[in-house]
Amino acid sequence: MGFADPAHPLVALRRGDGIVGIGEVWRGEFRGASRFADAARTWRTLADAAEVADPVHRAGSGLVAFGSFAFADDSGAASVLVVPETIVGRRDGVAWVTRISVTGTGEQSADAEPVPGAGRLPAETPIGERPRATLTAATLSRDDFVATVGRAVERIRAGDVEKVVIARDATASIPADADRRAIVTELAEAYPDTLAFAVDGLIGASPETLVSVHAREASARVLAGSTARGADAAEDAAAATQLATSQKDLDEHEFAVQSVLKTVRPHVTAVTASEAPFTLKLPNLWHLATDVELELAEDSSGLDLVAALHPTAAVAGSPTDAALALIAELEPFDRGRYAGPVGWIDQDGDGEWVIALRCAHIDDDGMLVAHAGAGIVIDSDPVAELAETRMKFRPIADALR
């Protein structure tokens, strides 16, 4: 982490393994409904023309772009791919440095070298103090959120949608020169089973893998259905059992799994999902989870799967188009890149993409905006959903305490 830029860190870390990017040799910005297709096409052209020397052969050791995409087609937020100048990585006990340069004609070349060995590490700077701030409800007050969820339930009863995810926003302000790496470090340590990420100002720790691709094999983890952790061991076990047997949560989960299975089919040659959901334990919540394994079709990349999968029922609802329309109608803010895909892709289309949850966007002035949402179904209790969003703000709120 000490290698990253304190003001603009590029990070994708899980359990201490992963990549940190320094500097920037190329940036692509994409907007609108074609943002994924445009990014996938642009990246394929760039990657095909690149010269990559990668004796390290680890996930993320070659030519890599970090990426973060807006949730909505009409978002004001740009979706970005960023290629750093230098990548420092560590995976399975192997460390490396990759240096990337761009020739006069625009072609990129990437040279990965192991450390210790030929690779020379860039300079590290000590990580500054963690900025302290309090998150406060922004556009939607807590009462407004409860009322909005009530309206969503009415619309579900009226048959407009089966499920819709309603989010609320919260803001805080940190000093403009605060070391953003301190926040990522705190998130990575507190939530080791997540992907801790920092891409173009969006910083978080997501438990939900949209898709991870390695050597044409892909896997996804679907989360939907949540409950708070219990106060003691007995209460905690009861909470997990209650979640695993709650028909409301199982239904909500099934929507999410079906939406994933349906959308990936054109891009894969095989797909298998675990038979029944399992309960995933996070420090703040229990989630219902299903793992899906896929084999990527010949001409598909990680970004094609991202394009097909986004937005899942876990962050939009079901059916997708009606849920998106209802979100646009009921949520009085632009989600920006919250609940959009965030991650990285390499020259072969391999990479790791999570859904940008438990995150905040921090601009250069230190203005921080976080979002948290909850899946609403026909028998959702608005006050319980408010409590759920409070739990989902905790990673960011605690990282700023």
Ligand SMILES: C=C(O[C@@H]1C=C(C(=O)O)C=C[C@H]1O)C(=O)O
């Ligand atoms: C929408 C969020 O989380 C999603 C919604 C969940 C739910 O409704 O149970 C669970 C995990 C995520 O898929 C969020 O964290 O903001």
